[in-house]
Amino acid sequence: MNILLFGPPGAGKGTQSSLLVSKRDFVQISTGDILRGAISRKTELGSLAQAFMSRGQLVPDDLVISLVKQALEQIKGDFILDGFPRTVAQAEALEVLLKGIEKEIERAIFISVPVGALVKRLSGRRVCKLCGSVFHIENKQPKLNGVCDSCGGELVQRDDDKESVIDERMRAYSKHTAPLIEYYKKLGKYFEVNGDKDEAAVFANIEEILNFT
Numbered sequence: 001m002n003i004l005l006f007g008p009p010g011a012g013k014g015t016q017s018s019l020l021v022s023k024r025d026f027v028q029i030s031t032g033d034i035l036r037g038a039i040s041r042k043t044e045l046g047s048l049a050q051a052f053m054s055r056g057q058l059v060p061d062d063l064v065i066s067l068v069k070q071a072l073e074q075i076k077g078d079f080i081l082d083g084f085p086r087t088v089a090q091a092e093a094l095e096v097l098l099k100g101i102e103k104e105i106e107r108a109i110f111i112s113v114p115v116g117a118l119v120k121r122l123s124g125r126r127v128c129k130l131c132g133s134v135f136h137i138e139n140k141q142p143k144l145n146g147v148c149d150s151c152g153g154e155l156v157q158r159d160d161d162k163e164s165v166i167d168e169r170m171r172a173y174s175k176h177t178a179p180l181i182e183y184y185k186k187l188g189k190y191f192e193v194n195g196d197k198d199e200a201a202v203f204a205n206i207e208e209i210l211n212f213t
């Protein structure tokens, strides 16, 4: 089964995708991770994307759609889309891409979290510079302060997790991504989980949705 996870910044899409990858053998396609990878490799795409991401704005649809097209063409097995689509235009393009490779999304799972909790999650998030593992200064502390439990890499704050940028990301979400709730309801693929619970409880709810027939 192929699924997508969507929701506001900090809802836990990446956290839940990692759990699905490790426990359910999904392959994750995260447009945020692909774009950050391009920025750190200093590619042309990376420098184009960075101008938008550092301001908390969405990267233009055509750029992101072509990245997802490449990723989907190489995919083997069931996949999770994390952070894509983020606009109705991206969702429509996804339908076309999937038709071309005879695949479909069976569940579009929205992770719902109140805004106040999101801001705390984002401003306290720390990520490993080497392997990308995600921590939080209060909710998910590493064993050793500032050091990744998985690989020993340095933990840093994402540039777009600074408070001034978080506001803009929230605005971009409300304007461009929230309309996807209605989009997937109309397609009969919409499922919602309460993301304002601990990671394991949210994951248990996602598993229930995956088993729902």
Ligand code: AP5
Binding pocket: 008, 009, 010, 011, 012, 013, 014, 015, 016, 031, 032, 033, 035, 052, 053, 056, 057, 058, 059, 060, 061, 064, 082, 083, 084, 085, 086, 090, 121, 122, 124, 125, 126, 134, 135, 136, 139, 140, 160, 169, 195, 196, 197, 198, 199, 202
């Ligand atoms: P992206 O990386 O996709 O960012 P995002 O959607 O804003 O989501 P986040 O990664 O911030 O949060 P998340 O929901 O994955 O939460 P996480 O699990 O890390 O995109 C970044 C930028 O790239 C965008 O702003 C845009 O510019 C560009 N971009 C990407 N895709 C694009 C697209 N399709 N179109 C155009 N532009 C695109 O958790 C957050 C924190 O909360 C962590 O510290 C975690 O430990 C903690 N946490 C998680 N779950 C829980 C829980 N249940 N309880 C308590 N704490 C929790």
